[in-house]
Amino acid sequence: MLKRLLFLLLILNLHTYAKDKPMETIYDFKVTTIDGKETTLAPYKGKVMLIVNVASQCGFTSQYEGLEALWQKYKDKGLVVLGFPCNQFGAQEPGSEKEIQNFCQVNFAVTFPMFSKIKVNGDESHPLYVYLKSEQKGLLGSEAIKWNFTKFLVDKEGKVIARFASATSPKSIEKEIEALLK
Numbered sequence: 792m793l794k795r796l797l798f799l800l801l802i803l804n805l806h807t808y809a810k811d812k813p814m815e816t817i818y819d820f821k822v823t824t825i826d827g828k829e830t831t832l833a834p835y836k837g838k839v840m841l842i843v844n845v846a847s848q849c850g851f852t853s854q855y856e857g858l859e860a861l862w863q864k865y866k867d868k869g870l871v872v873l874g875f876p877c878n879q880f881g882a883q884e885p886g887s888e889k890e891i892q893n894f895c896q897v898n899f900a901v902t903f904p905m906f907s908k909i910k911v912n913g914d915e916s917h918p919l920y921v922y923l924k925s926e927q928k929g930l931l932g933s934e935a936i937k938w939n940f941t942k943f944l945v946d947k948e949g950k951v952i953a954r955f956a957s958a959t960s961p962k963s964i965e966k967e968i969e970a971l972l973k
Contacts, residue, residue: 817949820919825876825888825905832873832919837947839870839971841964842923844877844911846884846939847894854940855899857961861968862903868972869947872903875920877911880938884908911936926951946971 817840818833832840843858855874862872876891878884884891888907895901909917912935916924923943924934942955944967952971955964 815922817919817922817945817951820922822875822917822919823907825892825907827888827907835871835873836949837869839865839947839968840943840945841870841872841961841968842919842943842945843872843874844909844920844936844939844941845874845905846877846880847886847891848883849880849939851938851940851957852883854961855895855901859899859901859903861961861965865968865972866903870968870972874901874903874905875911875917876905876908877936877939878908879910879912879936883939911941923951923954927954929954930956944968944971 818836819831821829821831823829841858841861843854845855845858846852858872858874861870874895876884876888886894891908892905895905909920911917911920911924920936924936927943928934929937929941938957940957942959942961942964943951944953944955944964946952953964953967
């Protein structure tokens with residue numbers, strides 16, 4: 792009897808807590824810009840976001856060019872490309888934030904927002920990526936990011952719409968982006 796009473800009280804507390812706590816959205820996640828400023832994704836509310844884990848020494852690094860092209864073509868229409876450097880795949884992003892930023896500007900003239908280096912898999916996975924992976928699973932329902940340049944497309948309301956593999960070029964998802972910008 793006591794166990795049932797305790798269980799009932801626990802359920803009531805959880806229900807009350809869940810009602811009082813506002814639901815977390817993609818805009819609530821704390822991130823750090825590549826130059827060290829803490830922020831959230833709230834400045835991008837109402838925009839279509841393309842969130843990408845990037846690396847400077849990867850076979851897909853040339854995708855920076857396509858990402859920048861999308862950013863330049865659609866930024867005035869409501870698209871934002873967000874780059875999150877990650878060193879978890881073949882140690883292909885070993886540099887400091889300053890080195891990453893310099894590499895991106897010198898080699899690809901990157902102007903879209905870049906953030907500090909994060910982990911996208913494992914126990915230390917950034918909460919944003921825990922969320923993205925839970926909202927859009929990968930191949931065969933897997934949540935793990937398989938490699939650099941995995942892309943997540945988020946609509947203007949903050950819903951994660953699609954996940955694209957590393958080999959998917961930025962140009963090839965242009966139609967999906969255009970549809971969300973309408």
